[in-house]
Amino acid sequence: MGGWFYQYREELVEGFDQETAAVVLARYISLKMEIEEEFDATRWLDRSLIRLCSRFGDYRKDDPSSFSLHSNFSLFPQFMFNLRRSQFVQVFNNSPDETAYFRMLLNRESITNSVAMIQPSLISFSFDSPPSPVFLDVASIAVDRILLLDAYFSVVIFHGMTIAQWRNMCYQNQPEHQQFAQLLQAPQEEAQVIINGRFPVPRLVVCDQHGSQARFLLAKLNPSATYNSAHDVPPGSDIIFTDDVSFQVFCEHLQRLAVQS
Template sequence: MILGKQAEFDPIRWLDKALIHICARFGDYQKDSPSSFSLSSRLSIFPQFMFHLRRSQFVQVFNNSPDETAYFRVILNRENVANSAVMIQPSLISYSFHSVPEPAFLDVAAIAADRILLLDSYFTIVIFHGATIAQWRKAGYHNQPEHQAFAQLLQAPHDDADEIIKERFPVPRLVICDQHGSQARFLLAKLNPSATYNSDSRPPGGDVLFTDDACSISDSRFLQKLTTPSIC
Protein backbone atom coordinates (compact mmCIF):
# COMPACT_ATOMS: atom_id res chain seq x y z
CA MET A 1 0.00 0.00 0.00
CA ILE A 2 1.37 3.37 -0.96
CA LEU A 3 0.69 6.05 1.58
CA GLY A 4 -0.35 9.43 0.25
CA LYS A 5 2.24 12.14 0.54
CA GLN A 6 1.23 14.82 3.01
CA ALA A 7 1.49 18.37 1.66
CA GLU A 8 4.22 20.39 3.31
CA PHE A 9 2.95 23.30 5.38
CA ASP A 10 3.98 26.65 3.93
CA PRO A 11 3.74 29.35 6.63
CA ILE A 12 4.21 32.23 4.19
CA ARG A 13 1.39 31.02 1.98
CA TRP A 14 -0.80 30.52 5.05
CA LEU A 15 -0.08 34.08 6.25
CA ASP A 16 -0.86 35.49 2.81
CA LYS A 17 -4.21 33.70 2.71
CA ALA A 18 -5.06 34.83 6.23
CA LEU A 19 -4.22 38.45 5.37
CA ILE A 20 -6.34 38.38 2.21
CA HIS A 21 -9.24 36.86 4.16
CA ILE A 22 -9.06 39.52 6.90
CA CYS A 23 -8.83 42.37 4.39
CA ALA A 24 -11.72 40.92 2.40
CA ARG A 25 -13.80 40.69 5.56
CA PHE A 26 -13.09 44.10 7.08
CA GLY A 27 -11.97 46.29 4.15
CA ASP A 28 -14.01 49.02 2.45
CA TYR A 29 -13.94 49.48 -1.31
CA GLN A 30 -15.78 50.57 -4.41
CA LYS A 31 -16.61 47.88 -6.91
CA ASP A 32 -14.10 47.45 -9.75
CA SER A 33 -11.75 49.98 -8.11
CA PRO A 34 -8.85 48.33 -6.22
CA SER A 35 -7.32 51.75 -5.49
CA SER A 36 -10.38 52.62 -3.38
CA PHE A 37 -9.70 49.78 -0.96
CA SER A 38 -9.06 50.90 2.62
CA LEU A 39 -9.03 49.52 6.14
CA SER A 40 -10.28 51.16 9.30
CA SER A 41 -7.78 53.07 11.46
CA ARG A 42 -7.63 50.11 13.85
CA LEU A 43 -6.41 47.79 11.09
CA SER A 44 -4.58 50.20 8.82
CA ILE A 45 -1.08 49.11 9.92
CA PHE A 46 -1.95 45.41 10.07
CA PRO A 47 -0.78 44.60 6.49
CA GLN A 48 2.51 46.37 7.20
CA PHE A 49 2.92 44.32 10.38
CA MET A 50 2.26 41.12 8.44
CA PHE A 51 4.82 42.23 5.84
CA HIS A 52 7.52 42.34 8.52
CA LEU A 53 6.31 39.07 10.08
CA ARG A 54 6.79 37.31 6.72
CA ARG A 55 10.39 38.58 6.63
CA SER A 56 11.17 37.85 10.29
CA GLN A 57 13.33 35.05 11.66
CA PHE A 58 10.18 33.37 12.97
CA VAL A 59 9.01 32.56 9.44
CA GLN A 60 12.12 32.90 7.26
CA VAL A 61 14.31 30.21 8.81
CA PHE A 62 16.94 30.19 6.05
CA ASN A 63 20.47 30.77 7.39
CA ASN A 64 19.35 29.90 10.95
CA SER A 65 19.97 26.56 12.61
CA PRO A 66 16.97 24.62 13.99
CA ASP A 67 18.17 25.47 17.50
CA GLU A 68 18.26 29.19 16.71
CA THR A 69 14.78 29.08 15.19
CA ALA A 70 13.43 27.22 18.23
CA TYR A 71 15.09 29.76 20.54
CA PHE A 72 13.57 32.75 18.72
CA ARG A 73 10.10 31.21 18.80
CA VAL A 74 10.31 30.28 22.50
CA ILE A 75 11.22 33.87 23.39
CA LEU A 76 8.40 35.17 21.19
CA ASN A 77 5.85 32.99 23.01
CA ARG A 78 7.24 33.96 26.42
CA GLU A 79 7.32 37.73 26.11
CA ASN A 80 4.52 40.27 26.44
CA VAL A 81 2.73 41.89 23.52
CA ALA A 82 4.95 45.01 23.42
CA ASN A 83 8.20 43.03 23.25
CA SER A 84 6.75 40.51 20.79
CA ALA A 85 5.70 43.36 18.51
CA VAL A 86 9.27 44.74 18.55
CA MET A 87 10.61 41.30 17.60
CA ILE A 88 8.36 41.24 14.54
CA GLN A 89 8.43 44.91 13.56
CA PRO A 90 11.50 46.60 15.07
CA SER A 91 11.44 50.21 16.22
CA LEU A 92 13.63 52.82 14.52
CA ILE A 93 14.66 56.16 16.06
CA SER A 94 16.31 58.97 14.11
CA TYR A 95 18.84 61.44 15.58
CA SER A 96 19.96 64.57 13.75
CA PHE A 97 20.92 68.22 14.23
CA HIS A 98 17.61 69.30 12.71
CA SER A 99 15.23 67.79 15.27
CA VAL A 100 14.93 65.97 18.57
CA PRO A 101 15.09 62.15 18.46
CA GLU A 102 11.98 60.94 16.67
CA PRO A 103 10.53 57.68 15.34
CA ALA A 104 11.36 56.89 11.72
CA PHE A 105 9.71 54.61 9.20
CA LEU A 106 11.31 51.18 9.01
CA ASP A 107 12.38 51.91 5.46
CA VAL A 108 15.64 52.36 3.58
CA ALA A 109 14.51 55.96 2.95
CA ALA A 110 15.22 56.65 6.65
CA ILE A 111 18.96 56.44 5.95
CA ALA A 112 20.67 59.81 5.47
CA ALA A 113 24.31 60.86 5.51
CA ASP A 114 23.76 63.37 8.33
CA ARG A 115 21.61 61.13 10.53
CA ILE A 116 22.11 58.48 13.21
CA LEU A 117 19.61 55.63 13.46
CA LEU A 118 18.90 53.42 16.46
CA LEU A 119 17.25 50.10 15.59
CA ASP A 120 15.73 47.93 18.29
CA SER A 121 14.79 44.46 17.01
CA TYR A 122 14.76 43.00 20.55
CA PHE A 123 17.54 40.46 19.95
CA THR A 124 19.83 43.06 18.37
CA ILE A 125 20.27 46.80 18.90
CA VAL A 126 21.98 48.69 16.08
CA ILE A 127 23.49 52.19 16.21
CA PHE A 128 23.94 53.23 12.58
CA HIS A 129 25.92 56.33 11.59
CA GLY A 130 25.28 58.03 8.25
CA ALA A 131 28.29 58.55 5.98
CA THR A 132 28.86 62.21 6.94
CA ILE A 133 28.41 61.52 10.65
CA ALA A 134 30.92 58.66 10.41
CA GLN A 135 33.48 60.88 8.64
CA TRP A 136 33.18 63.59 11.29
CA ARG A 137 33.52 61.02 14.09
CA LYS A 138 36.62 59.48 12.51
CA ALA A 139 38.10 62.99 12.16
CA GLY A 140 37.64 63.45 15.91
CA TYR A 141 35.37 66.51 15.70
CA HIS A 142 33.43 65.35 18.77
CA ASN A 143 36.59 65.72 20.87
CA GLN A 144 36.92 69.42 20.05
CA PRO A 145 35.33 71.92 22.48
CA GLU A 146 33.66 73.91 19.69
CA HIS A 147 31.77 70.80 18.53
CA GLN A 148 30.02 69.83 21.75
CA ALA A 149 26.69 69.62 19.94
CA PHE A 150 28.14 66.89 17.72
CA ALA A 151 29.47 65.04 20.76
CA GLN A 152 26.01 65.14 22.32
CA LEU A 153 24.46 63.88 19.10
CA LEU A 154 26.86 60.92 19.04
CA GLN A 155 26.21 60.09 22.68
CA ALA A 156 22.40 60.27 22.61
CA PRO A 157 21.72 56.93 20.85
CA HIS A 158 24.28 55.20 23.08
CA ASP A 159 22.48 56.43 26.19
CA ASP A 160 19.13 55.23 24.83
CA ALA A 161 20.62 51.87 23.85
CA ASP A 162 22.06 51.44 27.36
CA GLU A 163 18.62 52.02 28.88
CA ILE A 164 17.09 49.36 26.64
CA ILE A 165 19.84 46.85 27.41
CA LYS A 166 19.53 47.34 31.17
CA GLU A 167 15.85 46.42 31.14
CA ARG A 168 15.99 43.44 28.79
CA PHE A 169 16.73 39.77 29.25
CA PRO A 170 18.23 38.01 27.42
CA VAL A 171 20.68 40.83 26.83
CA PRO A 172 20.50 41.96 23.18
CA ARG A 173 23.55 42.17 20.96
CA LEU A 174 24.81 45.73 20.45
CA VAL A 175 26.07 46.54 16.93
CA ILE A 176 27.70 49.89 16.18
CA CYS A 177 28.22 50.47 12.48
CA ASP A 178 28.59 53.04 9.71
CA GLN A 179 26.83 53.51 6.40
CA HIS A 180 28.39 51.29 3.68
CA GLY A 181 30.22 49.26 6.36
CA SER A 182 29.98 45.48 6.61
CA GLN A 183 28.07 45.58 9.91
CA ALA A 184 25.40 47.80 8.34
CA ARG A 185 23.70 44.60 7.17
CA PHE A 186 22.14 44.23 10.63
CA LEU A 187 20.09 47.35 9.92
CA LEU A 188 19.56 46.90 6.19
CA ALA A 189 18.08 43.41 6.65
CA LYS A 190 15.20 44.89 8.66
CA LEU A 191 14.32 47.80 6.38
CA ASN A 192 11.58 47.93 3.80
CA PRO A 193 13.30 47.86 0.36
CA SER A 194 11.58 50.88 -1.17
CA ALA A 195 14.84 51.70 -3.02
CA THR A 196 16.89 48.88 -4.52
CA TYR A 197 19.60 48.47 -7.16
CA ASN A 198 16.77 48.26 -9.70
CA SER A 199 15.32 51.65 -8.72
CA ASP A 200 15.47 54.46 -11.26
CA SER A 201 16.95 56.97 -8.82
CA ARG A 202 19.03 56.84 -5.65
CA PRO A 203 18.15 59.14 -2.75
CA PRO A 204 20.84 61.84 -2.19
CA GLY A 205 23.00 60.81 0.76
CA GLY A 206 20.79 57.76 1.27
CA ASP A 207 21.22 54.12 0.45
CA VAL A 208 19.74 51.30 -1.62
CA LEU A 209 19.19 47.64 -0.84
CA PHE A 210 20.63 44.89 -3.01
CA THR A 211 17.60 42.64 -2.90
CA ASP A 212 14.84 41.35 -5.14
CA ASP A 213 12.28 41.37 -2.32
CA ALA A 214 9.13 43.37 -2.99
CA CYS A 215 8.62 46.47 -0.87
CA SER A 216 5.58 46.94 1.35
CA ILE A 217 4.07 49.44 -1.12
CA SER A 218 4.14 46.86 -3.91
CA ASP A 219 2.73 44.28 -1.53
CA SER A 220 -0.10 46.65 -0.59
CA ARG A 221 -1.02 47.27 -4.22
CA PHE A 222 -0.96 43.55 -4.95
CA LEU A 223 -3.09 42.93 -1.85
CA GLN A 224 -5.67 45.44 -3.11
CA LYS A 225 -5.92 43.64 -6.44
CA LEU A 226 -6.29 40.25 -4.76
CA THR A 227 -8.74 41.40 -2.11
CA THR A 228 -11.15 43.56 -4.11
CA PRO A 229 -12.28 40.88 -6.60
CA SER A 230 -12.74 38.40 -3.75
CA ILE A 231 -15.37 40.58 -2.09
CA CYS A 232 -17.14 41.80 -5.23
Template sequence: MVMIQPTLLSYSFNGPPQAALLDAESVRPDTILLLDTFFHVVVFHGETIAAWREQGYHEQEEHAAFRDLLEAPQSDAQLIMDARFPVPRYIVCDQHKSEARFLMAKLNPSVTHNSNLDDGSGGGGAQVNTDDVSLRVFMEHLMKLAVQT
Protein backbone atom coordinates in the same frame (compact mmCIF):
# COMPACT_ATOMS: atom_id res chain seq x y z
CA MET B 1 5.88 43.66 20.60
CA VAL B 2 9.44 44.77 19.73
CA MET B 3 10.13 41.28 18.31
CA ILE B 4 7.27 41.68 15.84
CA GLN B 5 7.67 45.39 15.07
CA PRO B 6 11.21 46.65 15.74
CA THR B 7 11.62 50.29 16.72
CA LEU B 8 13.80 52.73 14.83
CA LEU B 9 14.85 56.14 16.19
CA SER B 10 16.58 58.81 14.14
CA TYR B 11 19.06 61.23 15.75
CA SER B 12 20.10 64.40 13.95
CA PHE B 13 21.17 67.98 14.57
CA ASN B 14 17.59 69.10 13.81
CA GLY B 15 16.14 68.27 17.23
CA PRO B 16 15.43 65.44 19.64
CA PRO B 17 15.31 61.79 18.51
CA GLN B 18 12.32 60.98 16.36
CA ALA B 19 10.63 57.71 15.49
CA ALA B 20 11.48 56.70 11.93
CA LEU B 21 9.85 54.31 9.51
CA LEU B 22 11.48 50.93 8.99
CA ASP B 23 12.21 51.95 5.43
CA ALA B 24 15.34 52.39 3.32
CA GLU B 25 14.48 56.09 2.99
CA SER B 26 15.18 56.53 6.73
CA VAL B 27 18.88 55.89 6.09
CA ARG B 28 20.52 59.28 5.58
CA PRO B 29 24.21 60.22 5.62
CA ASP B 30 23.71 62.95 8.24
CA THR B 31 21.77 60.92 10.84
CA ILE B 32 22.35 58.23 13.42
CA LEU B 33 19.77 55.46 13.69
CA LEU B 34 19.01 53.32 16.74
CA LEU B 35 17.31 50.02 15.90
CA ASP B 36 15.84 47.83 18.65
CA THR B 37 14.83 44.35 17.45
CA PHE B 38 14.70 42.83 20.96
CA PHE B 39 17.63 40.50 20.25
CA HIS B 40 19.84 43.21 18.71
CA VAL B 41 20.36 46.87 19.50
CA VAL B 42 22.03 48.56 16.53
CA VAL B 43 23.55 52.05 16.47
CA PHE B 44 23.98 52.95 12.79
CA HIS B 45 26.03 55.99 11.73
CA GLY B 46 25.29 57.58 8.38
CA GLU B 47 28.16 58.10 5.95
CA THR B 48 28.80 61.76 6.83
CA ILE B 49 28.53 61.18 10.59
CA ALA B 50 30.98 58.26 10.36
CA ALA B 51 33.46 60.35 8.35
CA TRP B 52 33.30 63.19 10.89
CA ARG B 53 33.81 60.72 13.75
CA GLU B 54 36.83 59.18 12.02
CA GLN B 55 38.30 62.67 11.52
CA GLY B 56 37.98 63.28 15.27
CA TYR B 57 35.56 66.21 15.21
CA HIS B 58 33.88 64.90 18.37
CA GLU B 59 37.16 65.37 20.27
CA GLN B 60 37.32 69.11 19.48
CA GLU B 61 35.76 71.54 21.95
CA GLU B 62 34.03 73.62 19.26
CA HIS B 63 32.13 70.51 18.09
CA ALA B 64 30.43 69.72 21.42
CA ALA B 65 27.05 69.39 19.67
CA PHE B 66 28.48 66.64 17.46
CA ARG B 67 29.91 64.86 20.52
CA ASP B 68 26.47 65.04 22.18
CA LEU B 69 24.86 63.68 19.01
CA LEU B 70 27.25 60.70 19.03
CA GLU B 71 26.66 59.99 22.73
CA ALA B 72 22.83 60.22 22.72
CA PRO B 73 22.04 56.95 20.88
CA GLN B 74 24.73 55.10 22.81
CA SER B 75 23.26 56.12 26.16
CA ASP B 76 19.73 55.27 24.95
CA ALA B 77 20.99 51.87 23.76
CA GLN B 78 22.54 51.26 27.18
CA LEU B 79 19.19 52.03 28.86
CA ILE B 80 17.46 49.50 26.59
CA MET B 81 20.05 46.82 27.31
CA ASP B 82 19.97 47.43 31.07
CA ALA B 83 16.20 46.91 31.15
CA ARG B 84 16.06 43.75 29.03
CA PHE B 85 16.59 40.06 29.69
CA PRO B 86 18.15 38.37 27.86
CA VAL B 87 20.58 41.16 27.14
CA PRO B 88 20.50 41.95 23.40
CA ARG B 89 23.59 41.98 21.21
CA TYR B 90 24.95 45.53 20.90
CA ILE B 91 26.17 46.49 17.43
CA VAL B 92 27.74 49.79 16.37
CA CYS B 93 28.14 50.15 12.62
CA ASP B 94 28.64 52.63 9.80
CA GLN B 95 26.84 53.02 6.49
CA HIS B 96 28.31 50.81 3.72
CA LYS B 97 30.24 48.64 6.23
CA SER B 98 29.67 44.92 6.81
CA GLU B 99 27.75 45.14 10.10
CA ALA B 100 25.26 47.55 8.54
CA ARG B 101 23.50 44.40 7.32
CA PHE B 102 21.86 44.07 10.76
CA LEU B 103 19.93 47.28 10.06
CA MET B 104 19.49 46.95 6.30
CA ALA B 105 17.92 43.47 6.63
CA LYS B 106 15.06 44.91 8.71
CA LEU B 107 14.19 47.79 6.37
CA ASN B 108 11.48 47.92 3.73
CA PRO B 109 13.36 47.96 0.39
CA SER B 110 11.56 50.99 -1.05
CA VAL B 111 14.76 52.08 -2.83
CA THR B 112 16.29 49.17 -4.75
CA HIS B 113 18.42 48.61 -7.82
CA ASN B 114 15.13 48.25 -9.75
CA SER B 115 13.75 51.61 -8.57
CA ASN B 116 13.51 54.53 -10.95
CA LEU B 117 16.11 56.75 -9.27
CA ASP B 118 15.94 59.42 -12.00
CA ASP B 119 12.32 60.40 -11.46
CA GLY B 120 13.27 63.85 -10.24
CA SER B 121 11.82 63.32 -6.78
CA GLY B 122 15.23 63.55 -5.16
CA GLY B 123 14.15 60.99 -2.57
CA GLY B 124 16.95 59.99 -0.28
CA GLY B 125 17.64 56.79 1.48
CA ALA B 126 20.02 53.96 0.94
CA GLN B 127 19.63 51.59 -1.96
CA VAL B 128 18.85 48.05 -0.79
CA ASN B 129 20.06 45.22 -3.01
CA THR B 130 17.29 42.66 -2.79
CA ASP B 131 15.01 40.46 -4.86
CA ASP B 132 12.08 41.28 -2.54
CA VAL B 133 9.42 43.76 -3.56
CA SER B 134 8.73 46.82 -1.47
CA LEU B 135 5.77 47.02 0.87
CA ARG B 136 4.09 49.48 -1.52
CA VAL B 137 4.33 47.03 -4.46
CA PHE B 138 3.10 44.16 -2.28
CA MET B 139 0.09 46.17 -1.10
CA GLU B 140 -0.77 47.24 -4.67
CA HIS B 141 -0.79 43.60 -5.82
CA LEU B 142 -2.78 42.56 -2.76
CA MET B 143 -5.42 45.24 -3.42
CA LYS B 144 -5.59 44.23 -7.09
CA LEU B 145 -6.24 40.61 -6.10
CA ALA B 146 -8.79 41.61 -3.46
CA VAL B 147 -10.98 43.57 -5.90
CA GLN B 148 -10.88 41.04 -8.74
CA THR B 149 -14.17 39.30 -9.45
Protein backbone atom coordinates in the same frame (compact mmCIF):
# COMPACT_ATOMS: atom_id res chain seq x y z
CA MET C 1 -29.57 37.99 8.83
CA GLY C 2 -27.76 40.75 6.92
CA GLY C 3 -28.35 43.27 9.70
CA TRP C 4 -27.02 40.88 12.33
CA PHE C 5 -23.89 40.23 10.27
CA TYR C 6 -23.08 43.91 9.78
CA GLN C 7 -23.67 44.66 13.46
CA TYR C 8 -21.32 41.81 14.40
CA ARG C 9 -18.79 43.04 11.85
CA GLU C 10 -18.82 46.57 13.28
CA GLU C 11 -18.41 45.27 16.84
CA LEU C 12 -15.48 43.11 15.77
CA VAL C 13 -13.82 46.02 13.95
CA GLU C 14 -14.19 48.35 16.94
CA GLY C 15 -12.72 45.76 19.33
CA PHE C 16 -9.88 44.61 17.08
CA ASP C 17 -6.39 44.89 18.59
CA GLN C 18 -4.00 44.63 15.67
CA GLU C 19 -0.84 44.25 17.78
CA THR C 20 -2.30 41.33 19.73
CA ALA C 21 -3.61 39.77 16.52
CA ALA C 22 -0.16 40.00 14.90
CA VAL C 23 1.49 38.30 17.87
CA VAL C 24 -1.15 35.54 18.00
CA LEU C 25 -0.63 34.84 14.30
CA ALA C 26 3.16 34.82 14.72
CA ARG C 27 2.87 32.29 17.55
CA TYR C 28 0.40 30.20 15.59
CA ILE C 29 2.48 29.93 12.42
CA SER C 30 5.62 29.25 14.49
CA LEU C 31 3.83 26.27 15.99
CA LYS C 32 2.57 25.07 12.61
CA MET C 33 6.07 25.34 11.11
CA GLU C 34 7.35 23.08 13.88
CA ILE C 35 4.68 20.38 13.64
CA GLU C 36 3.85 20.46 9.89
CA GLU C 37 6.77 19.69 7.63
CA GLU C 38 5.16 21.00 4.43
CA PHE C 39 3.53 24.09 5.95
CA ASP C 40 4.09 27.20 3.77
CA ALA C 41 3.91 30.06 6.28
CA THR C 42 4.26 32.85 3.71
CA ARG C 43 1.45 31.53 1.51
CA TRP C 44 -0.77 30.92 4.55
CA LEU C 45 -0.19 34.47 5.84
CA ASP C 46 -0.90 35.98 2.44
CA ARG C 47 -4.16 34.08 2.06
CA SER C 48 -5.27 34.96 5.59
CA LEU C 49 -4.53 38.66 5.05
CA ILE C 50 -6.37 38.71 1.72
CA ARG C 51 -9.44 37.11 3.34
CA LEU C 52 -9.36 39.60 6.21
CA CYS C 53 -9.06 42.61 3.88
CA SER C 54 -11.79 41.26 1.60
CA ARG C 55 -14.15 40.77 4.54
CA PHE C 56 -13.43 43.89 6.60
CA GLY C 57 -12.19 46.40 4.04
CA ASP C 58 -14.34 49.07 2.41
CA TYR C 59 -14.20 49.03 -1.40
CA ARG C 60 -16.04 48.77 -4.67
CA LYS C 61 -15.81 45.41 -6.41
CA ASP C 62 -12.87 45.16 -8.82
CA ASP C 63 -11.67 48.70 -8.01
CA PRO C 64 -8.39 48.52 -6.02
CA SER C 65 -8.16 52.32 -5.83
CA SER C 66 -11.34 52.40 -3.72
CA PHE C 67 -9.96 50.08 -1.04
CA SER C 68 -9.55 51.32 2.54
CA LEU C 69 -9.28 49.78 6.00
CA HIS C 70 -10.67 50.95 9.32
CA SER C 71 -8.06 52.64 11.52
CA ASN C 72 -8.13 49.61 13.86
CA PHE C 73 -6.82 47.51 10.94
CA SER C 74 -4.57 50.10 9.31
CA LEU C 75 -1.26 48.76 10.68
CA PHE C 76 -2.10 45.09 10.38
CA PRO C 77 -0.89 44.64 6.76
CA GLN C 78 2.38 46.27 7.79
CA PHE C 79 2.76 43.83 10.68
CA MET C 80 2.11 40.92 8.31
CA PHE C 81 4.62 42.28 5.78
CA ASN C 82 7.32 42.38 8.44
CA LEU C 83 6.28 39.04 9.93
CA ARG C 84 6.75 37.43 6.50
CA ARG C 85 10.34 38.74 6.49
CA SER C 86 11.09 37.98 10.15
CA GLN C 87 13.24 35.26 11.71
CA PHE C 88 10.04 33.38 12.59
CA VAL C 89 9.18 32.73 8.94
CA GLN C 90 12.50 33.13 7.11
CA VAL C 91 14.63 30.58 8.96
CA PHE C 92 17.22 29.94 6.23
CA ASN C 93 20.10 31.93 7.78
CA ASN C 94 19.49 30.68 11.32
CA SER C 95 20.47 27.42 12.94
CA PRO C 96 17.69 25.18 14.36
CA ASP C 97 18.83 26.17 17.86
CA GLU C 98 18.53 29.88 17.04
CA THR C 99 15.09 29.40 15.53
CA ALA C 100 13.92 27.48 18.61
CA TYR C 101 15.32 30.24 20.83
CA PHE C 102 13.49 32.98 18.89
CA ARG C 103 10.21 31.08 19.02
CA MET C 104 10.56 30.33 22.72
CA LEU C 105 10.92 34.04 23.52
CA LEU C 106 8.05 34.94 21.17
CA ASN C 107 5.78 32.67 23.20
CA ARG C 108 7.09 33.89 26.53
CA GLU C 109 7.29 37.66 26.16
CA SER C 110 4.61 40.35 26.41
CA ILE C 111 2.68 41.72 23.45
CA THR C 112 4.85 44.86 23.38
CA ASN C 113 8.10 42.90 23.31
CA SER C 114 6.73 40.38 20.81
CA VAL C 115 5.69 43.19 18.46
CA ALA C 116 9.27 44.51 18.60
CA MET C 117 10.46 41.06 17.44
CA ILE C 118 8.05 41.19 14.49
CA GLN C 119 8.38 44.86 13.58
CA PRO C 120 11.43 46.64 15.05
CA SER C 121 11.33 50.31 16.02
CA LEU C 122 13.62 52.88 14.40
CA ILE C 123 14.64 56.21 15.98
CA SER C 124 16.47 59.03 14.22
CA PHE C 125 19.07 61.29 15.86
CA SER C 126 20.17 64.43 13.99
CA PHE C 127 21.21 68.06 14.44
CA ASP C 128 17.94 69.34 12.98
CA SER C 129 15.44 67.71 15.34
CA PRO C 130 15.15 65.87 18.66
CA PRO C 131 15.21 62.05 18.66
CA SER C 132 12.07 60.87 16.90
CA PRO C 133 10.61 57.65 15.42
CA VAL C 134 10.98 57.23 11.66
CA PHE C 135 9.67 54.72 9.15
CA LEU C 136 11.27 51.28 9.07
CA ASP C 137 12.37 52.04 5.52
CA VAL C 138 15.65 52.38 3.65
CA ALA C 139 14.55 55.95 2.82
CA SER C 140 15.14 56.83 6.49
CA ILE C 141 18.90 56.51 5.98
CA ALA C 142 20.73 59.82 5.54
CA VAL C 143 24.42 60.75 5.63
CA ASP C 144 23.92 63.28 8.47
CA ARG C 145 21.72 61.07 10.67
CA ILE C 146 22.22 58.35 13.27
CA LEU C 147 19.62 55.59 13.43
CA LEU C 148 18.86 53.39 16.42
CA LEU C 149 17.12 50.10 15.61
CA ASP C 150 15.52 48.03 18.37
CA ALA C 151 14.82 44.57 16.94
CA TYR C 152 14.52 43.04 20.43
CA PHE C 153 17.20 40.39 19.85
CA SER C 154 19.61 43.05 18.64
CA VAL C 155 20.08 46.80 19.02
CA VAL C 156 21.78 48.56 16.12
CA ILE C 157 23.39 52.01 16.11
CA PHE C 158 23.87 53.07 12.49
CA HIS C 159 25.92 56.14 11.57
CA GLY C 160 25.33 57.93 8.29
CA MET C 161 28.39 58.37 6.07
CA THR C 162 29.06 62.02 6.98
CA ILE C 163 28.56 61.35 10.70
CA ALA C 164 31.03 58.44 10.49
CA GLN C 165 33.61 60.58 8.68
CA TRP C 166 33.38 63.37 11.26
CA ARG C 167 33.67 60.83 14.06
CA ASN C 168 36.75 59.25 12.46
CA MET C 169 38.29 62.74 12.21
CA CYS C 170 37.67 63.12 15.99
CA TYR C 171 35.57 66.26 15.70
CA GLN C 172 33.77 65.14 18.88
CA ASN C 173 36.98 65.73 20.86
CA GLN C 174 37.21 69.39 19.86
CA PRO C 175 35.64 71.94 22.25
CA GLU C 176 33.89 73.81 19.43
CA HIS C 177 32.06 70.63 18.38
CA GLN C 178 30.43 69.63 21.65
CA GLN C 179 27.04 69.42 19.97
CA PHE C 180 28.43 66.71 17.71
CA ALA C 181 29.82 64.85 20.72
CA GLN C 182 26.37 64.97 22.31
CA LEU C 183 24.79 63.69 19.09
CA LEU C 184 27.14 60.69 19.10
CA GLN C 185 26.47 59.99 22.76
CA ALA C 186 22.64 60.19 22.66
CA PRO C 187 21.96 56.91 20.78
CA GLN C 188 24.59 55.15 22.90
CA GLU C 189 22.75 56.16 26.06
CA GLU C 190 19.37 55.18 24.62
CA ALA C 191 20.74 51.80 23.53
CA GLN C 192 22.12 51.20 27.01
CA VAL C 193 18.72 51.91 28.55
CA ILE C 194 17.16 49.31 26.25
CA ILE C 195 19.86 46.74 26.98
CA ASN C 196 19.74 47.27 30.77
CA GLY C 197 15.98 46.72 30.82
CA ARG C 198 15.94 43.51 28.81
CA PHE C 199 16.76 39.89 29.49
CA PRO C 200 18.17 38.01 27.69
CA VAL C 201 20.52 40.85 26.82
CA PRO C 202 20.24 41.85 23.14
CA ARG C 203 23.26 42.03 20.90
CA LEU C 204 24.63 45.57 20.40
CA VAL C 205 25.84 46.35 16.87
CA VAL C 206 27.55 49.68 16.13
CA CYS C 207 28.04 50.20 12.40
CA ASP C 208 28.46 52.79 9.64
CA GLN C 209 26.73 53.36 6.34
CA HIS C 210 28.28 51.12 3.64
CA GLY C 211 30.13 49.13 6.32
CA SER C 212 29.97 45.35 6.50
CA GLN C 213 27.79 45.31 9.63
CA ALA C 214 25.27 47.70 8.12
CA ARG C 215 23.48 44.52 7.01
CA PHE C 216 22.03 44.19 10.52
CA LEU C 217 19.99 47.32 9.85
CA LEU C 218 19.36 46.87 6.12
CA ALA C 219 17.90 43.38 6.62
CA LYS C 220 15.06 44.87 8.70
CA LEU C 221 14.18 47.83 6.46
CA ASN C 222 11.47 48.04 3.85
CA PRO C 223 13.27 47.79 0.47
CA SER C 224 11.56 50.81 -1.10
CA ALA C 225 14.83 51.48 -2.98
CA THR C 226 16.74 48.58 -4.54
CA TYR C 227 19.36 48.12 -7.23
CA ASN C 228 16.47 48.10 -9.72
CA SER C 229 15.38 51.60 -8.71
CA ALA C 230 18.75 53.17 -7.89
CA HIS C 231 18.06 56.10 -10.24
CA ASP C 232 15.22 57.23 -7.93
CA VAL C 233 17.31 57.29 -4.74
CA PRO C 234 17.92 60.74 -3.18
CA PRO C 235 21.60 61.73 -2.78
CA GLY C 236 23.05 60.41 0.48
CA SER C 237 20.40 57.75 0.95
CA ASP C 238 20.96 54.04 0.37
CA ILE C 239 19.63 51.02 -1.51
CA ILE C 240 19.03 47.39 -0.59
CA PHE C 241 20.31 44.65 -2.86
CA THR C 242 17.28 42.38 -2.89
CA ASP C 243 14.58 41.06 -5.18
CA ASP C 244 11.98 41.23 -2.40
CA VAL C 245 9.00 43.47 -3.07
CA SER C 246 8.57 46.69 -1.13
CA PHE C 247 5.69 47.33 1.25
CA GLN C 248 4.06 49.58 -1.35
CA VAL C 249 4.08 46.82 -3.99
CA PHE C 250 2.87 44.34 -1.36
CA CYS C 251 -0.11 46.58 -0.57
CA GLU C 252 -0.92 47.08 -4.26
CA HIS C 253 -1.11 43.31 -4.77
CA LEU C 254 -3.13 42.93 -1.57
CA GLN C 255 -5.68 45.53 -2.61
CA ARG C 256 -6.08 44.07 -6.07
CA LEU C 257 -6.69 40.55 -4.74
CA ALA C 258 -8.97 41.69 -1.90
CA VAL C 259 -11.43 43.49 -4.18
CA GLN C 260 -11.72 40.77 -6.83
CA SER C 261 -15.22 39.48 -7.47
